[in-house]
Amino acid sequence: MPEIIDVNTLFGPLPTASCDLSVDELCSMMDAHGVQSCCTLSTIGMLLDYSMGNGASRAACSENSRLLPVATLNPQSYFGGDGPWTRFGADGFKLVRFFPGPQGWNPEYAAFGAALDAMRDQKLPIMVDVPAAGVASGFARLLENYPAAVILAGVDVDTLAECVALLRTHAHFVIESSRLLASGAIKLVADSVGAARVLYGSGATARPMAASLRAVRYSGCSDADQAMILGQNARRVLGLN
């Protein structure tokens, strides 16, 4: 069985979800599906207050070594200065995640660029959600020279061609797979830009882990490519030992 690292999970309260999104539920899903590690963050960081959310993420991950902490930062609350964003790496966060859709900003939002500049020296990978056509292209303009990997999350059939085009021109861009659920989509990306550019993600605990895992397993990719997608690529991108 290949190692499985899920780069896209959330825990905590979420108004749009009706099921249990607790850390315990996440761990139970990991056990059920043989997932070794998950990158995770508290929904509080996405929905309300990133400082509070990042604290909750660190606390949850400190109690369970299989959980890898993800920091987040809402540019709408970024006013510069020497804040916690300058210490994300030192605080143990493996990646920094941005949510333009739920938070109502776009890649052209000036405070996002300023926040990126403030974090740049840490060379942490970042993950940006691309909820609609054109958003990924907007991020690409700003992140062209970002010194670490850029993970495009939530890519679906409406944004697939756009993101594959960006991966061809941006060597440090990769795609997260939680919404690559259309038949043939993962294989198309792997054939177009290489299986090394796809990271497994589920969107658990709100979304079912089995769906995204089965999408990889029935993708038509070789066993070697599936092993890369399910874990090896995340290990490389996140710099895990």
Add this chain to the structure above:
Amino acid sequence: MTIFDSQSYVGPTVVPGVAANAASVVAAMEQRNIDGALLFSAYARDVDPIVGNRILKASLDQAPSLVGCLVTHANRVESSVAVLREMMSSKRIVAMAIVGAQAGQAVSLLMAEEILGAYRRYGKPVCLYTPDAEAVEHGLTIAREHAMLKFIFLGMGGADWRSAVAAAHSCTNILLETSGAMDRAKIPAALDAVGTHRVLFGSASPEMDAAAALGLLQDCELSDDARRRVLGENARRLFALEQSA
């Protein structure tokens, strides 16, 4: 356990070469251990009901494990009714779907009335696309007005699946098809509200790989009996699959 996919398409998609013909649809089903499917023509849904449904008919002729759903257009009544007269009496055509002026647009009772009038005598189920709460509201009105027909809410309301569950709870001739939002809570909620006999597994493949759609059910805590009914038994009874063979 028999698995029947109650929403599967043949025809062009964003991903080239997928579900291009009956053979590729059947091959994908067999890889995923799916025994049968209700096939729709993507061409009929998105472009033209006459040509598209003829493509469907030709596809069914090549694949005995498939049965078909004709797609009609509420704003193209004449050609839609012509399609019904031409094909609906076939045993392999077990349902009809109605789309609005544009794919994904809700169909109102007023828009659907003429086609439903022509369809009523066949007594087979009607599929309505319900991607959101507005479509569910219209679907509920239609289902109440045509109480002798059974209505399948394709996509069960999308992210507004609670509205579809409530509609099915209040109107017993509504069935829910499980594609749409990937929300782990929706299947248990639907089964609690309407029972195990009015929920049908469907994927909307290839837009959603049927293997992934099955993952939604895999991650739900269901009894063996509920799983058996949702995955195949309910569709077998609804579409009278033995008679269509």
